[in-house]
Amino acid sequence: MSATSPIRHDWQTDEVLEILESPLMELLYQAQGVHREHHEDNTVQLASLLSIKTGACPEDCKYCPQSAHYAKKTGLKKEALMDVDSVLEKAKIAKEAGASRFCMGAAWKQVRDGEDFDKVIDMVKGVRSMDMEACVTLGMLTQDQANRLAEAGLTAYNHNLDTSPEFYKEIITTRTYQDRLDTIDAVRKSGVTVCSGGIIGMGETLRDRARMLEILANLETHPESVPINALVPVEGTPMGDRDRIDPLELVRMVATARIMMPKARVRLSAGREMLNREAQILCMMAGANSIFYGEKLLTTANNDTLEDQEMIKDAGMKVA
Ligand code: SAM
Ligand code: DTB
Ligand code: SF4
Numbered sequence: 113m114s115a116t117s118p119i120r121h122d123w124q125t126d127e128v129l130e131i132l133e134s135p136l137m138e139l140l141y142q143a144q145g146v147h148r149e150h151h152e153d154n155t156v157q158l159a160s161l162l163s164i165k166t167g168a169c170p171e172d173c174k175y176c177p178q179s180a181h182y183a184k185k186t187g188l189k190k191e192a193l194m195d196v197d198s199v200l201e202k203a204k205i206a207k208e209a210g211a212s213r214f215c216m217g218a219a220w221k222q223v224r225d226g227e228d229f230d231k232v233i234d235m236v237k238g239v240r241s242m243d244m245e246a247c248v249t250l251g252m253l254t255q256d257q258a259n260r261l262a263e264a265g266l267t268a269y270n271h272n273l274d275t276s277p278e279f280y281k282e283i284i285t286t287r288t289y290q291d292r293l294d295t296i297d298a299v300r301k302s303g304v305t306v307c308s309g310g311i312i313g314m315g316e317t318l319r320d321r322a323r324m325l326e327i328l329a330n331l332e333t334h335p336e337s338v339p340i341n342a343l344v345p346v347e348g349t350p351m352g353d354r355d356r357i358d359p360l361e362l363v364r365m366v367a368t369a370r371i372m373m374p375k376a377r378v379r380l381s382a383g384r385e386m387l388n389r390e391a392q393i394l395c396m397m398a399g400a401n402s403i404f405y406g407e408k409l410l411t412t413a414n415n416d417t418l419e420d421q422e423m424i425k426d427a428g429m430k431v432a
Contacts, residue, residue, distance in 0.1 A: 307336070
């Protein structure tokens with residue numbers, strides 16, 4: 113990779129597939145080269161997650177324990193929106209533990225104006241006043257709602273493409289791929305940064321993975337943040353019986369995202385719990401420069417924080 117690898121927006125599926133499937137050493141070498149051109153090497157951002165409104169979501173995403181469609185089988189209890197003070201208390205604890213970004217997730221199909229959205233606005237303001245980055249993921253958004261979040265000082269809005277447009281229909285039937293692109297567009301126009309990525313290990317082909325990255329990287333502006341999740345199979349969801357993926361597939365996905373979107377923060381997200389330290393470090397070598405930090409993701413377990421701190425120290429990395 114030359115010292116001036118360009119930021120491209122004209123990726124073709126076949127060339128992305130070729131990168132994904134290239135010999136692993138070559139892929140790692142290229143990705144690490146791009147990474148060093150664009151990022152201070154050796155740093156990792158710690159982001160903490162909190163589910164501010166859990167369960168009873170009307171969408172039918174087949175991977176998701178929070179969908180109301182599978183609630184009988186998952187047994188997940190529905191919870192109301194948390195109050196602002198409790199959320200800010202959690203943010204404070206996360207900050208004290210070393211996190212610099214606080215991500216809040218609500219199991220909503222879309223944002224509705226009213227009391228609950230007003231509370232989320234206050235949560236965003238509160239997190240920002242603690243000098244942390246604030247990210248929320250609340251489902252679909254209108255332009256006005258995105259603008260309100262921007263005014264509150266929101267750093268990023270997470271809305272994943274999840275997979276390719278072709279495979280999407282097998283995973284979600286209650287909202288379209290275009291709905292997702294429209295929400296991402298509203299976020300972009302509001303000035304809030306875009307956090308968008310997806311999940312591997314749902315039975316998709318390599319071409320589906322390539323297509324998802326192609327669409328993200330061909331957006332007019334690349335997402336500033338790209339979470340790469342490995343499916344966490346949750347009992348009771350339609351994907352509960354799926355095998356865990358080979359960690360090297362995650363390494364390949366991270367490396368390809370890094371090469372295609374050089375400036376983005378690539379986040380090693382859900383599914384990190386199944387990786388040993390060596391596999392996690394390979395993902396970082398491939399260009400991942402953020403992890404979710406804290407015992408819990410939204411509803412499922414995450415890695416132990418002390419083990420994470422030790423891994424970062426032993427690898428000689430710095431926390432960004
Ligand atoms: N309801 C909002 C939405 O879907 O836009 C926000 C919350 S939703 C839980 C955020 C993201 O978490 C999903 O887009 C999906 O990529 C990821 N996710 C959910 N369940 C997962 C699982 N079991 N394994 C891996 N990733 C998962
Ligand atoms: C993202 O891409 N991954 C995070 C965050 N965005 C909101 C969520 C992962 C959720 C994993 C399943 C759970 O814990 O419920
Ligand atoms: Fe609802 Fe989000 Fe889960 Fe889909 S991924 S069921 S939209 S909480």
